[in-house]
Amino acid sequence: MTPTQAADALVFFGATGDLAYKQIFPALQGLLARGLLDMPIIGVAKSGWTLAQLQDRARASLQEHGGVNEAAFARLCAQLQYIDGDYHDPATFTALRAALGPAQHPLHYLAIPPSLFGPVTQALAASGCAQGARIVVEKPFGHDLASAQALNRTIHQVFSEASVFRIDHYLGKEAVQNLLYLRFANGFLEPLLSRDHVQAIQLTMAETFGVAGRGRFYEEVGAIRDVVQNHMLQVLSLLLMDAPAHADHDAIRDSAAALLRAVRTLNPGEVVRGQYQGYTQEPDVAPGSQVETYAALRFHVDSWRWAGVPIDVRVGKRLPVTATAVTVFFKPPPQQMFGDARPSANFLRLHLTPGVQVTLGLNTKRPGAGLHGEADELVLHRQHWDGLAPYERLLGDALAGDLTLFAREDEVEEAWRIVQDVLGSAAPLWPYAPGSWGPRRPTPCWARTVPGSTPTRPRGHPGPAARPGLGAPAGQRGGRMSRARAARPAPAAPRTVLTVDIGGTHVKVLRSGLDPEQRRRFVSGPELTPAAMVRGVQALVDDWTFDAVSVGYPGPVLHGQPVHNPANLGPGWVGFDYARAFGCPLKLINDAAMQALGSYQGGSLLFLGLGTGLGTALIVDGVLEPMELAHLPYRKKTYEDYVGLRGLKRLGKKAWRREVGRVTALLMQALAPDEAVLGGGNAALLEGHLDHLPAGVRLGDNSNAFVGDSGCGPTI
Ligand SMILES: NC(=O)C1=CN([C@@H]2O[C@H](COP(=O)(O)OP(=O)(O)OC[C@H]3O[C@@H](n4cnc5c(N)ncnc54)[C@H](OP(=O)(O)O)[C@@H]3O)[C@@H](O)[C@H]2O)C=CC1
Numbered sequence: 212m213t214p215t216q217a218a219d220a221l222v223f224f225g226a227t228g229d230l231a232y233k234q235i236f237p238a239l240q241g242l243l244a245r246g247l248l249d250m251p252i253i254g255v256a257k258s259g260w261t262l263a264q265l266q267d268r269a270r271a272s273l274q275e276h277g278g279v280n281e282a283a284f285a286r287l288c289a290q291l292q293y294i295d296g297d298y299h300d301p302a303t304f305t306a307l308r309a310a311l312g313p314a315q316h317p318l319h320y321l322a323i324p325p326s327l328f329g330p331v332t333q334a335l336a337a338s339g340c341a342q343g344a345r346i347v348v349e350k351p352f353g354h355d356l357a358s359a360q361a362l363n364r365t366i367h368q369v370f371s372e373a374s375v376f377r378i379d380h381y382l383g384k385e386a387v388q389n390l391l392y393l394r395f396a397n398g399f400l401e402p403l404l405s406r407d408h409v410q411a412i413q414l415t416m417a418e419t420f421g422v423a424g425r426g427r428f429y430e431e432v433g434a435i436r437d438v439v440q441n442h443m444l445q446v447l448s449l450l451l452m453d454a455p456a457h458a459d460h461d462a463i464r465d466s467a468a469a470l471l472r473a474v475r476t477l478n479p480g481e482v483v484r485g486q487y488q489g490y491t492q493e494p495d496v497a498p499g500s501q502v503e504t505y506a507a508l509r510f511h512v513d514s515w516r517w518a519g520v521p522i523d524v525r526v527g528k529r530l531p532v533t534a535t536a537v538t539v540f541f542k543p544p545p546q547q548m549f550g551d552a553r554p555s556a557n558f559l560r561l562h563l564t565p566g567v568q569v570t571l572g573l574n575t576k577r578p579g580a581g582l583h584g585e586a587d588e589l590v591l592h593r594q595h596w597d598g599l600a601p602y603e604r605l606l607g608d609a610l611a612g613d614l615t616l617f618a619r620e621d622e623v624e625e626a627w628r629i630v631q632d633v634l635g636s637a638a639p640l641w642p643y644a645p646g647s648w649g650p651r652r653p654t655p656c657w658a659r660t661v662p663g664s665t666p667t668r669p670r671g672h673p674g675p676a677a678r679p680g681l682g683a684p685a686g687q688r689g690g691r692m693s694r695a696r697a698a699r700p701a702p703a704a705p706r707t708v709l710t711v712d713i714g715g716t717h718v719k720v721l722r723s724g725l726d727p728e729q730r731r732r733f734v735s736g737p738e739l740t741p742a743a744m745v746r747g748v749q750a751l752v753d754d755w756t757f758d759a760v761s762v763g764y765p766g767p768v769l770h771g772q773p774v775h776n777p778a779n780l781g782p783g784w785v786g787f788d789y790a791r792a793f794g795c796p797l798k799l800i801n802d803a804a805m806q807a808l809g810s811y812q813g814g815s816l817l818f819l820g821l822g823t824g825l826g827t828a829l830i831v832d833g834v835l836e837p838m839e840l841a842h843l844p845y846r847k848k849t850y851e852d853y854v855g856l857r858g859l860k861r862l863g864k865k866a867w868r869r870e871v872g873r874v875t876a877l878l879m880q881a882l883a884p885d886e887a888v889l890g891g892g893n894a895a896l897l898e899g900h901l902d903h904l905p906a907g908v909r910l911g912d913n914s915n916a917f918v919g920d921s922g923c924g925p926t927i
């Protein structure tokens with residue numbers, strides 16, 4: 212069969228399965244509604260069902276996934292046949308051959324467990340059902356490189372490559388096709404996408420839900436096989452490939468395959484694997500399962516165009532949002548012409564799910580006197596979601612014989628080669644809290660959520676997909692470009708940040724990219740002035756280079772400035788020009804807030820910093836609120852008098868620990884956080900004494916002070 216001949220029968224194996232229920236019946240109804248499926252539709256499975264039962268199942272599927280179009284559903288019922296039989300039984304295929312009748316070019320869709328792809332292909336050949344036919348193969352295509360190669364060999368014994376449609380539903384997404392179109396239909400964009408202008412790329416696929424009843428399947432794959440080997444690498448190949456000679460299937464696939472060949476095989480040392488807490492309690496999941504539900508991976512493309520540009524991919528289940536987006540960060544201008552702080556990074560962000568959105572991050576002049584800038588976003592978003600659902604588009608293309616949106620043999624094998632060394636337990640597995648952005652430790656800076664790279668729901672996205680022809684409001688085609696003042700700051704450029712943590716006994720410093728063990732410190736105390744602090748820091752770090760300074764200040768901060776002097780240090784901290792003294796862009800925040808950020812894993816968190824004083828901060832659903840609870844009355848004094856250093860000295864360790872427990876319990880009662888973290892220099896005295904503390908309390912890691920505001924911390 213040549214690729215341009217349209218199919219004259221559709222056979223779908225796996226008719227009673229989960230995918231058929233969630234995706235295939237809605238796609239069939241969509242195709243029928245558009246008049247593209249005027250042929251026999253034959254479902255094959257082994258449930259022992261009747262045709263009427265399959266029709267009932269189809270109706271239930273449509274009711275749950277977009278609604279029933281009665282006219283199209285009536286056609287579906289009229290055209291639908293059902294063959295009940297085991298795929299290992301040749302009689303099933305004899306029955307299929309008979310049901311196909313005069314059809315010359317059937318399309319066989321294998322929506323079945325991957326272990327059956329080979330046997331069903333062979334049975335199709337043996338029964339004569341493969342003659343003149345095409346085949347659609349679900350994902351995952353293989354389990355690793357060797358099994359993918361073996362499956363390709365098996366399939367090619369029966370079908371030529373031009374008749375094999377390896378489905379990756381990401382390629383059927385409107386936004387993924389828009390990525391291809393945007394790149395090569397706009398002349399200005401293409402020259403910018405190279406190492407000359409790009410400093411980093413980040414692709415995140417986040418899902419709030421877990422394995423959602425697919426525990427058995429997930430146990431065999433894990434996140435890397437499930438979505439990195441296929442969806443993520445397809446997106447990267449379209450984003451990074453050179454321009455194809457034409458828009459036809461082979462030219463596009465040639466470019467994508469050439470790109471994949473240049474992607475370096477992943478190194479386990481540049482992969483972080485995580486598993487959400489509670490995964491092993493999911494149905495069909497092994498108690499001690501080592502399967503990852505989260506992965507952060509650093510890719511390198513060894514090509515003239517992309518050499519040296521870090522490409523970070525993060526995927527995970529039970530993360531804070533459901534969204535997929537890729538962000539290209541551009542290099543800053545070569546000179547800083549204006550006196551204000553270094554401008555935010557320019558970026559191009561493509562939201563891939565849900566909906567379609569393109570965002571360009573720019574710096575523009577703030578209206579008013581002087582030349583001062585602010586971060587702006589130009590946002591192109593669809594008013595209504597009226598694109599074809601991916602399965603409808605892909606099945607329609609396969610029926611028509613259009614291979615453009617299907618993965619080719621060499622692409623699939625290259626993708627397996629790329630992930631091959633990081634499959635299974637090649638990298639250690641770290642737990643993470645559901646609703647957080649993945650494991651905290653020992654996640655390197657690059658693998659954490661970089662400010663601004665975090666996908667949120669694109670603006671204007673109406674939520675669940677409304678399907679055309681089903682009584683949904685008529686979709687408005689075309690996009691709308693708006694100039695949107697960024698609701699939160701545009702992403703900071705990935706850059707080197709010196710973090711300074713000012714404490715009552717020591718000032719500690721660390722540069723981003725260094726190990727926490729490499730932090731340095733000098734003694735502070737009641738005499739320390741800000742000028743002395745700056746001199747001390749500069750002396751300590753004169754062999755380090757950095758682009759910006761981040762200061763954790765031990766007192767209340769408003770609009771980036773101290774509100775009053777720290778209780779335990781010298782005078783002069785209010786009104787001091789810290790940025791001028793350091794001679795570079797600087798951000799100052801409350802020190803407890805900084806540590807809280809470093810400890811935050813989602814939900815609501817109360818942070819108590821047990822140092823010379825008592826630092827307090829609360830984060831609720833990503834909103835940070837530094838607080839000054841230390842000076843509230845407690846017994847005859849204040850909280851700080853009991854749990855700060857003075858309290859420790861006066862009471863002794865044992866009684867101090869009891870007071871820490873009481874104060875923590877009181878504050879937890881009042882503020883009802885999901886958890887409390889006790890950090891600060893004296894928190895170490897609680898190790899081995901956690902029985903003094905209420906439930907829901909954990910000890911923080913003091914290096915979080917450097918994580919929280921080093922430019923690698925979570926987006927708040
Ligand atoms: N579910 C999803 O969300 C997604 C699934 N996929 C892929 O789609 C494919 C199908 O997945 P899914 O629908 O979840 O799987 P299910 O286990 O839900 O369904 C499997 C289907 O195959 C049939 N089947 C299995 N073994 C036999 C056999 N020996 N003889 C006859 N029929 C058999 C089952 O029939 P019966 O029930 O009658 O036994 C059922 O219809 C897989 O490749 C999966 O990776 C891809 C993306 C998403």
Ligand SMILES: O=C1O[C@H](COP(=O)(O)O)[C@@H](O)[C@H](O)[C@H]1O
Nearest residue numbers: 350380381418437438442535564
């Ligand atoms: O293939 C898969 O994709 C889905 C995500 O697809 P999306 O279109 O909703 O972004 C993922 O949840 C699933 O685990 C995986 O098998």
